[in-house]
Amino acid sequence: MTAGGAASFEDRQPSETAQAQSQVTIPDTAVLALLGSRDENLRVIEDALPADVHVRGNEVTLTGEPAEVAFAERVFAELISVVSRGSTLSPDAVRRSVGMLAADHNESPADVLSMDIVSRRGRTIRPKTLNQKRYVDAINSHTVVFGIGPAGTGKTYLAMAKAVQALQAKEVNRIILTRPAVEAGERLGYLPGTLHEKIDPYLRPLYDALHDMIDPESVPRLTQAGTIEVAPLAYMRGRTLNDAFIILDEAQNTTPEQMKMFLTRLGFNSKIVVTGDITQIDLPGGQRSGLKIVREILDGVDDVHFSMLDSHDVVRHQLVTDIVNAYEVWHAREEQDQDGGSGGRERSERHGDRRPGRRDGQRRGPA
Numbered sequence: 001m002t003a004g005g006a007a008s009f010e011d012r013q014p015s016e017t018a019q020a021q022s023q024v025t026i027p028d029t030a031v032l033a034l035l036g037s038r039d040e041n042l043r044v045i046e047d048a049l050p051a052d053v054h055v056r057g058n059e060v061t062l063t064g065e066p067a068e069v070a071f072a073e074r075v076f077a078e079l080i081s082v083v084s085r086g087s088t089l090s091p092d093a094v095r096r097s098v099g100m101l102a103a104d105h106n107e108s109p110a111d112v113l114s115m116d117i118v119s120r121r122g123r124t125i126r127p128k129t130l131n132q133k134r135y136v137d138a139i140n141s142h143t144v145v146f147g148i149g150p151a152g153t154g155k156t157y158l159a160m161a162k163a164v165q166a167l168q169a170k171e172v173n174r175i176i177l178t179r180p181a182v183e184a185g186e187r188l189g190y191l192p193g194t195l196h197e198k199i200d201p202y203l204r205p206l207y208d209a210l211h212d213m214i215d216p217e218s219v220p221r222l223t224q225a226g227t228i229e230v231a232p233l234a235y236m237r238g239r240t241l242n243d244a245f246i247i248l249d250e251a252q253n254t255t256p257e258q259m260k261m262f263l264t265r266l267g268f269n270s271k272i273v274v275t276g277d278i279t280q281i282d283l284p285g286g287q288r289s290g291l292k293i294v295r296e297i298l299d300g301v302d303d304v305h306f307s308m309l310d311s312h313d314v315v316r317h318q319l320v321t322d323i324v325n326a327y328e329v330w331h332a333r334e335e336q337d338q339d340g341g342s343g344g345r346e347r348s349e350r351h352g353d354r355r356p357g358r359r360d361g362q363r364r365g366p367a
Contacts, residue, residue, distance in 0.1 A: 081110035135307040149309025155275035163245040179249040242267035251276035259290030
């Protein structure tokens with residue numbers, strides 16, 4: 001390509017002489033599901049594939065260089081497989097499928113996108129990315145699993161779905177959901193009401209996820225019977241939790257001592273999932289996060305697994321992915337400037353750690 005974006009004759013000639021063409025037939029029953037309402041999926045496919053895509057009826061003609069056509073054939077084969085398994089194909093699922101194939105992983109996007117965990121009222125909860133599937137697989141095969149990643153990567157939601165699945169399959173007798181009662185950078189002061197009313201705001205996100213998977217009318221009954229328990233982390237001390245699926249959410253806000261206390265609650269026939277985001281630590285006074293150091297402590301311990309998720313696994317609004325990426329770039333630039341800078345040092349509150357300050361007159365980041 002030339003600087004202005006137009007291809008010269010020399011640039012085009014090799015491509016023109018190496019053109020390939022292939023046809024893919026979409027099963028009649030899968031055409032609408034694959035192409036999407038008003039061809040919304042097709043538009044994503046056309047934008048994502050380097051090969052030219054032309055659709056007439058259920059026949060798809062692919063034109064381009066041989067490698068581009070071969071890749072497009074793989075994409076259509078996977079998308080047809082997703083639809084044939086009864087899974088809904090959305091524009092986001094199309095983008096993720098193309099991304100997985102482009103990354104050249106061994107696992108099939110169809111296997112990832114059609115892995116059902118829990119279904120309720122026609123809605124099925126399943127992993128949407130390769131890392132999410134690996135996270136779910138790790139929960140299946142390990143007793144203690146850590147899900148670490150930024151906001152929106154499904155760490156808690158998928159763990160909750162696996163807990164409900166285990167309860168419905170009678171693999172466990174109860175679900176225990178807990179999180180530390182730490183304020184996210186705000187000072188709420190003294191809250192009125194009973195003890196339950198005071199801690200309810202901290203536990204509300206767990207209830208929200210739970211209501212997506214179990215009929216809301218049955219949650220109070222299951223809670224009263226002790227089948228589902230939602231409690232702050234402080235309530236775990238001194239207990240041994242048998243026959244339970246236990247989830248610790250927002251684990252970045254635990255101290256090392258709290259993390260040890262929680263992990264040692266594990267009883268027989270139980271499973272623990274710990275979720276957190278080490279970039280959003282709200283511990284006061286520069287305290288160390290138990291989640292940041294637990295991997296080093298438990299390295300090499302059998303039946304303990306660490307699943308790392310990143311911005312590519314964000315399943316919220318696309319803007320959330322962009323925000324996470326922007327913060328990662330900014331943090332990396334800050335650390336690079338701090339490592340290479342000189343002059344006065346001052347305290348940085350990021351992550352609750354002490355870090356070198358930047359030189360006077362330089363920007364500190366977003367206001």
